[in-house]
Amino acid sequence: MDNLNPGSSEFIQEAVRRSLSNSILGYRVFSDRTQGAKFSGELGEIDRNEGIYNGKVNLTMPAGTKFVFLLVPNGTLEDVVNNANLSSDIRPLFSWASANINNTKQMGQLLAEGIGGKVFGFEDLAQYGGSDNDFNDFNDLIFQVEGAYGQLTVLQRMFAPQQNWENTSLGQELIDYAIDNTIFTSESQIILESNNKTLTINDDLILKGRIFDLTRIIGFQATLREGSGIYDLLSYLQSDGSFEIKSQELSQKLQAEHNSLGNQTYTLLLEATNELGEMILQEVVVVFEIIPPVN
Numbered sequence: 010m011d012n013l014n015p016g017s018s019e020f021i022q023e024a025v026r027r028s029l030s031n032s033i034l035g036y037r038v039f040s041d042r043t044q045g046a047k048f049s050g051e052l053g054e055i056d057r058n059e060g061i062y063n064g065k066v067n068l069t070m071p072a073g074t075k076f077v078f079l080l081v082p083n084g085t086l087e088d089v090v091n092n093a094n095l096s097s098d099i100r101p102l103f104s105w106a107s108a109n110i111n112n113t114k115q116m117g118q119l120l121a122e123g124i125g126g127k128v129f130g131f132e133d134l135a136q137y138g139g140s141d142n143d144f145n146d147f148n149d150l151i152f153q154v155e156g157a158y159g160q161l162t163v164l165q166r167m168f169a170p171q172q173n174w175e176n177t178s179l180g181q182e183l184i185d186y187a188i189d190n191t192i193f194t195s196e197s198q199i200i201l202e203s204n205n206k207t208l209t210i211n212d213d214l215i216l217k218g219r220i221f222d223l224t225r226i227i228g229f230q231a232t233l234r235e236g237s238g239i240y241d242l243l244s245y246l247q248s249d250g251s252f253e254i255k256s257q258e259l260s261q262k263l264q265a266e267h268n269s270l271g272n273q274t275y276t277l278l279l280e281a282t283n284e285l286g287e288m289i290l291q292e293v294v295v296v297f298e299i300i301p302p303v304n
Contacts, residue, residue, distance in 0.1 A: 015107040015108040016103075016107065020108060021100070022089070024077075025079070025090055026090070029087075033069060033070055033071060038152075039066070039152070040085070041060075044061070045062045047062050048179060050178065050182075051177065051179060053146050053172060054146070067249075069248075073224075077105040078116065079108075080150060081101050081102075082098070082100075082102060083098040084098070089101060097135060104131075113136035116130065116147070116161060117147055117161050117163060118130075118160075118161045120184070121165075127153065128186070128191070129151070130150070130151045131151070144169060144172065145167070145169040145172060147164050153187075156248065197289045198221055198289060200218055201218040215255055216253070216259060218251070219250045220250045224285055225284045226284075227284050228280075228281060229246045229279070229281045229282075230280050231277050231279050231280070233277060233278075242254065
């Protein structure tokens with residue numbers, strides 16, 4: 010779309026066409042008429058959340074894809090396609106200011122810091138300035154993005170007077186969620202999320218974590234410091250970089266290579282490789298016990 014003027018009718022129609030394709034060119038991610046949100050409650054106004062929350066939406070994009078969000082405030086994508094003369098009521102609003110009227114900002118991020126996993130808020134009233142902005146609360150669509158990275162103005166600087174909802178009960182809940190799920194560093198690393206780092210073959214504990222890297226991960230493996238062998242874990246890695254491995258499955262993998270492993274402590278090294286062939290610089294060491302089952 011580089012050859013189209015941002016905000017022009019041609020630009021808007023092409024953006025909508027791509028969204029309707031539900032392909033790597035663009036996706037329809039959410040429809041307020043039929044879908045509900047994860048969180049419900051009053052957020053500076055009455056609770057307007059209706060419908061069923063269906064969980065996270067997973068999208069496929071080539072590595073390095075650049076994209077923007079658009080919101081149709083009073084209609085659908087199909088309404089935009091069928092309206093040659095876009096009225097202000099259904100004119101799409103973009104996360105990219107250059108595509109909006111007067112280069113206005115329609116979307117911001119909840120936390121001032123962070124690289125990945127950010128939570129964003131969209132305002133469905135076009136930002137024209139003056140008294141038209143007195144009701145701007147940026148709570149019309151609030152969502153999280155995983156696996157992609159960007160930087161927007163923090164919402165606290167964008168609220169209209171008396172419209173800041175961050176101190177409400179639900180606002181604090183959203184902030185806590187954002188803090189717990191935002192990645193605050195751009196350094197490549199493996200983050201262990203498991204509460205218990207000691208795994209045994211006879212329990213149901215799960216080795217859970219996330220690999221953070223700005224490029225696609227193409228390799229994920231484990232090695233024992235006390236032994237030899239490489240154990241492929243790539244099949245456990247999800248598209249958002251998360252992984253969950255049951256301790257029994259992991260222990261069985263290791264014992265298949267090391268028949269002498271017994272009731273003692275070992276050190277497991279997790280290693281990831283990105284598409285540039287670079288090893289993740291920060292390793293996570295997991296200490297666990299392998300206890301053979303009693304016959």
